[in-house]
Amino acid sequence: MDIGATPDENNANDYLFASWQLSALDNRLKVNAAINRTNIKMVQHSATPKITKDSKNSPMIGAMYDVTKEISxxxxxxxxxxxxxxxxxxxxQMPAVTGDSYEGGLKVELMGGKISGTISYYEITQKxxxxxxxxxxxxxxxxWDSLTPTERGVRFPNNSTRESLNDRGGSPGDLVAGGTAESKGFEADLIFQPTPEWQVMVSYAHNDQEVTKAVNAATIGQSTSGHIKDQFALLTKYTFTQGPVDGLSIGMGMQAAGKALQDYSAPGATARYNPSTFYAEVFAGYKFKAFGYDHKIQLNLKNLTTQDNYVGWYAKSGSGYAVDRYKVPSKMIWNLSYDLQF
Structure with a gap:
C-alpha cells in the first residue's frame, strides 16, 4: 500500500499474516495461533530525503475452554x-507504536440464549x-534563542518570553518519543433477549492508564492524550412480528463517556480535559414485501441531547490560565433511509 499522505511524503506499509487453529477434547478446547509480519517504510521528500524503516513479527495465541455448555x-x-x-x-518522525497485551475473561450463554455476554480483564503495554x-x-x-532582544520584538511582537512560544500547531512544548505506557481495565458486554422480539444490549468499559517510562521524567504517571476512564452504552430494539404492525421495529440507544484528557499544559503540568459527553437517539424501521421484493424504510433521530462540541480554551474570570473549553452548540440530526433487496 503506497499512500501520499502529504505532497512531500510517501508511506509504504505491508503486512503478512498466517494462522493455525486446533480443537480438542470433543471440541471443548479451541486454540488459535497466528503471526503477523509488519514492514513500515516512510519517506519524507526533501533535499536530503528522510527515510524511516521498521519491521516486526507479532505473534498471537488464544485459547477458549467450555467449562459447561453455558460457561466458557x-x-x-x-x-x-x-x-x-x-x-x-x-x-x-516519531517512532512506531509497539504493543504487548494479555486478556482473559468469561463468556456465558444462559437461559437458552436469552442472556449472553462477555466480561474480560486486560493489561496492555505500549512503547x-x-x-x-x-x-x-x-x-x-x-x-528565539538565535535572535537579539531587538530582533525578538520584531519576530515575535505578541510574545514577551521564550516560555510563551508555542509550536506550529499552537501547543506548548513539542512532541517527544512516547516512552512506555501501561493500560489496565475491564470490559463487560451483555445481551438480554427476554422475548424473540425484544433485545437489550449493554456495555461498560473501565480503563486506567499511565506513562511508566519517558524521556522526560516529569511525564511519568501521566496518561496519554484522549484517555477516557469510563464509557457506557445501551441499545434496545423491539420488532413486531404479527398483527397490523408486523415488520415494524422501534428502538433507542445512548452512549456516555467520561471526561477526555487533552494535555498537561496548565500550570504545574495540571491536566486539561474535554468534559464528559452523553448522546441519545431513537429509531423506527418498517420491513415489507412488495412486487416480489423486500423493502425497508428507517428513520433515525440522532443527538437528542444536542451534545456540545468542544474547541479551543479560555480562562474564566480571575483565572490566570485557559483550562476551560469553548462550547459549540450542536443540533439534532435526522436520517431517513430506504433499502431495496433484489
Missing part, C-alpha cells in the same frame, strides 16, 4: 506494531509513538 473461559496474548505519522516541530512534553524546546523557541 478464554485467554489471549498478542503483540503488535502500528505506524504513526506524528512528527515533532522539527519534522523528526513508542509520541507524547507532548510542555517543557520540550520547539522551533519557535530555537529561533
Amino acid at each position: 473461559v478464554f485467554a489471549v496474548h498478542s503483540t503488535s506494531l502500528f505506524p504513526t505519522t506524528d512528527k515533532n516541530d522539527f519534522d523528526k 513508542g509513538g509520541s507524547q507532548r512534553d510542555p517543557s520540550a524546546t520547539n522551533r519557535n523557541q530555537t529561533i
Whole structure:
C-alpha cells in the first residue's frame, strides 16, 4: 500500500499474516495461533530525503475452554506494531507504536440464549509513538534563542518570553518519543433477549492508564492524550412480528463517556480535559414485501441531547490560565433511509 499522505511524503506499509487453529477434547478446547509480519517504510521528500524503516513479527495465541455448555473461559496474548505519522516541530518522525497485551475473561450463554455476554480483564503495554512534553524546546523557541532582544520584538511582537512560544500547531512544548505506557481495565458486554422480539444490549468499559517510562521524567504517571476512564452504552430494539404492525421495529440507544484528557499544559503540568459527553437517539424501521421484493424504510433521530462540541480554551474570570473549553452548540440530526433487496 503506497499512500501520499502529504505532497512531500510517501508511506509504504505491508503486512503478512498466517494462522493455525486446533480443537480438542470433543471440541471443548479451541486454540488459535497466528503471526503477523509488519514492514513500515516512510519517506519524507526533501533535499536530503528522510527515510524511516521498521519491521516486526507479532505473534498471537488464544485459547477458549467450555467449562459447561453455558460457561466458557478464554485467554489471549498478542503483540503488535502500528505506524504513526506524528512528527515533532522539527519534522523528526516519531517512532512506531509497539504493543504487548494479555486478556482473559468469561463468556456465558444462559437461559437458552436469552442472556449472553462477555466480561474480560486486560493489561496492555505500549512503547513508542509520541507524547507532548510542555517543557520540550520547539522551533519557535530555537529561533528565539538565535535572535537579539531587538530582533525578538520584531519576530515575535505578541510574545514577551521564550516560555510563551508555542509550536506550529499552537501547543506548548513539542512532541517527544512516547516512552512506555501501561493500560489496565475491564470490559463487560451483555445481551438480554427476554422475548424473540425484544433485545437489550449493554456495555461498560473501565480503563486506567499511565506513562511508566519517558524521556522526560516529569511525564511519568501521566496518561496519554484522549484517555477516557469510563464509557457506557445501551441499545434496545423491539420488532413486531404479527398483527397490523408486523415488520415494524422501534428502538433507542445512548452512549456516555467520561471526561477526555487533552494535555498537561496548565500550570504545574495540571491536566486539561474535554468534559464528559452523553448522546441519545431513537429509531423506527418498517420491513415489507412488495412486487416480489423486500423493502425497508428507517428513520433515525440522532443527538437528542444536542451534545456540545468542544474547541479551543479560555480562562474564566480571575483565572490566570485557559483550562476551560469553548462550547459549540450542536443540533439534532435526522436520517431517513430506504433499502431495496433484489
